[in-house]
Amino acid sequence: MSNNRSGAFLGGLLLGATIGTIAGILMAPRAGRETRQLLKKSADALPELAEDLSTSVQLQADRLSETAIKNWDSTLGRLKEAIAAGLEATQREQELLDEAEADLSVNASPAAHDNLL
Template identity: 80%
Template sequence: MSENRSGSFIVGLLLGAAAGTITGILVAPRPGRETRKLLKKSADALPELAEDLSTSVQIQADR
């Protein structure tokens, strides 16, 4: 039971961090072009983040 909670915590932490990052990028006082560059860079990093998240969840599930 405790292991399941820690896995859920990690998932929640990563999702919260991603949501906070996106929100911060969107409300930051930058020109549109810079904001779009940052969003593209963040979007390009999403597959790696998803893979890391999947691996973390798998490790927690195997315990």
Template identity: 70%
Template sequence: MSNNRSGVFIGGFLLGTAIGTLTGLLMAPRTGRETRQILKKSADALPELAEDLSTSVQLQADRLSESALRSWDETLERLKEAIAAGVEASGQERQILKRQDAVAVDNRPSVSDRL
């Protein structure tokens, strides 16, 4: 979960930086020519910024995917262990019931004893 939060933070930080830069440029007391030059430089930097953001998002997605896969593997392993324990307990209980049934049959009075 913290990996996901850090990815969101980085993405928000980069987006906020871009918006803040653009707003600062538009509100700055510069001539139109200077502002256009700065905007052009900023626009030229946008593909690199987008690539950085894309890479960051991809890394976070990979980490999240790996984490989910590990969690799934751990859950599957616990499930297998629980099934094996259930099968073993069932077999033991069956053996106990068979012994109890055999003792009950042996202790049952025969027909000749009843007469």
């Protein structure tokens, strides 16, 4: 979860810096020619900035994916253990019921047996 937040923070930081730079250039008291040159330089830097942002987002997505797979594997392992424990408990209870039923049928007298039916 913190990886996702840090990726979002970095993306927002880069986007905010870009917007702030553009707004500052447009409002700066410079000659039109100088402003255009600065805008051209900034525009030339945008592909590199976009590539950096894309790489950062991809890294964050990869980390998130790895974390999700690890969590899934862990959850699946616990689920398998729980199912196995449930099957074992069911078998033990069935054996106890079978033993109790066998004890009742051996210890019961024919008259008591007739009363049960």
